[in-house]
Amino acid sequence: MSMTRVRPSIDAPIERVCSRAYTVPTDRPESDGTLSWGATTIVTARVAGAGLEGIGWTYGDRAVATLIEDTLGEVLADRNPLDVQGAWAAMVSALRNNGRPGLSSMAVSAVDVALWDLKARLLELPLAHLLGRYHEGVPVYGSGGFTSYTDAELSDQLAGWAAEGIPRVKMKVGREPERDPERVRAARAAIGPDEQLFVDANGAYSRKQALRLASAFAEYGVSWFEEPVSSDDLEGLRLIRDRAPVQMDVAAGEYGYELPYFERMLASGAVDVLQADVTRCGGITDLLRVDALCRARSMPLSLHCSPTIHAAAGTALETLVHMEYFHDHVRIENMLFDGVPHPRAGALHPALGRPGLGVPHPVEGILCPQLERPGLGVELRVADAERFAVSPGA
Ligand SMILES: [Mg+2]
Numbered sequence: 001m002s003m004t005r006v007r008p009s010i011d012a013p014i015e016r017v018c019s020r021a022y023t024v025p026t027d028r029p030e031s032d033g034t035l036s037w038g039a040t041t042i043v044t045a046r047v048a049g050a051g052l053e054g055i056g057w058t059y060g061d062r063a064v065a066t067l068i069e070d071t072l073g074e075v076l077a078d079r080n081p082l083d084v085q086g087a088w089a090a091m092v093s094a095l096r097n098n099g100r101p102g103l104s105s106m107a108v109s110a111v112d113v114a115l116w117d118l119k120a121r122l123l124e125l126p127l128a129h130l131l132g133r134y135h136e137g138v139p140v141y142g143s144g145g146f147t148s149y150t151d152a153e154l155s156d157q158l159a160g161w162a163a164e165g166i167p168r169v170k171m172k173v174g175r176e177p178e179r180d181p182e183r184v185r186a187a188r189a190a191i192g193p194d195e196q197l198f199v200d201a202n203g204a205y206s207r208k209q210a211l212r213l214a215s216a217f218a219e220y221g222v223s224w225f226e227e228p229v230s231s232d233d234l235e236g237l238r239l240i241r242d243r244a245p246v247q248m249d250v251a252a253g254e255y256g257y258e259l260p261y262f263e264r265m266l267a268s269g270a271v272d273v274l275q276a277d278v279t280r281c282g283g284i285t286d287l288l289r290v291d292a293l294c295r296a297r298s299m300p301l302s303l304h305c306s307p308t309i310h311a312a313a314g315t316a317l318e319t320l321v322h323m324e325y326f327h328d329h330v331r332i333e334n335m336l337f338d339g340v341p342h343p344r345a346g347a348l349h350p351a352l353g354r355p356g357l358g359v360p361h362p363v364e365g366i367l368c369p370q371l372e373r374p375g376l377g378v379e380l381r382v383a384d385a386e387r388f389a390v391s392p393g394a
Helices: 063-076 084-094 103-122 127-131 151-163 177-191 207-218 234-243 259-267 283-296 307-316 327-336 382-386
Strands: 014-031 036-049 052-059 138-143 168-172 196-200 222-226 249-252 273-276 301-303 320-326
Touching: 014 063, 014 327, 036 063, 036 103, 036 327, 052 103, 063 084, 063 103, 084 103, 084 283, 103 127, 103 283, 103 307, 127 307, 138 151, 138 196, 138 307, 151 168, 151 177, 168 177, 177 196, 177 207, 207 222, 207 234, 234 249, 259 273, 259 283, 273 283, 283 301, 283 307, 307 320, 307 327, 320 327, 327 382
Parallel strands: 138 168, 138 320, 168 196, 196 222, 222 249, 249 273, 273 301, 301 320
Antiparallel strands: 014 036, 036 052
16 A cells, blocks of 8 residues: 555646736835835736636736736646746746747746746745755845935935844945045944945946045944946946945845846956846746856855845845845835734744744844745735736736
């Protein structure tokens, strides 16, 4: 007599793929060195099979929802939801003539996350355990400090994260370069001497301007200079990396939409720390490959935005150093989802969920994945989300 427990439901095919876009106004006007915005659009992908549903999302134009529902919905119909990698390859093939970088890759990323979430739910496992963890949690850095903020608003926000026990914070620079040293000075004064201070220019500076400002920022202990010049200027990034003060890491990679982009950035020696975003790079499937690229080059990997997904996926990345706890996305994910994880500072936490799944551990500025619920551990609050909906559909 066989002892194998048959679970026929997990062999059921994918039944439905739906997508919805929600545009959420920001709490205050926001800008960085090269862009201003008053709202952020999140595009969800929901994939149903065997009576369960997985969810993923990306932050991009609502046109992504059309790609997901029409093009990718057709690709995924009747596929086995357990074979995420096969589904991923089929999605990428189907989008060939749309161009892989940009919206296509956002669509693949959102659906890939939904597929991993669905697989974990089908197997009744937290996603972090399905992927397997190198780390118990994901260190975070508080990120906001928009150039649209007054110096008082900037100081309050950064000091707020420091007070919550998050030991590193990031502010935007590059909008008014001549004012940036003063803004950085104000930020340092607000957070005190021990907090790590990061800056992100979003590609706003010229090469020489970035070098001059690197020296000015070093006086205030800045240890991270993100996109000092355009991340397309790999030579320029390399120049700044080579000549910036040694305590200052140069970082880029948030606009990586496919694996060759990351390989080129690494091969050119452009960065001290590579960044990647699971909602752009091709989902969890390709994020794991980015980790492998970093592993081959002994390169640290930092995750960009989308904190809830990165909390679950980030623990599976060997080269992970931290992730961006981005004000905009933190706010939106708390508004739209139940089960969003929160950083817990300097505290001992109770066991997480089912016996054996989690153990108490001291946490300081760490975002822990959901271990008490299967999958990503979050549910979309449909009624709350619906008032922000901007596209027709389910
Ligand atoms: Mg950035």
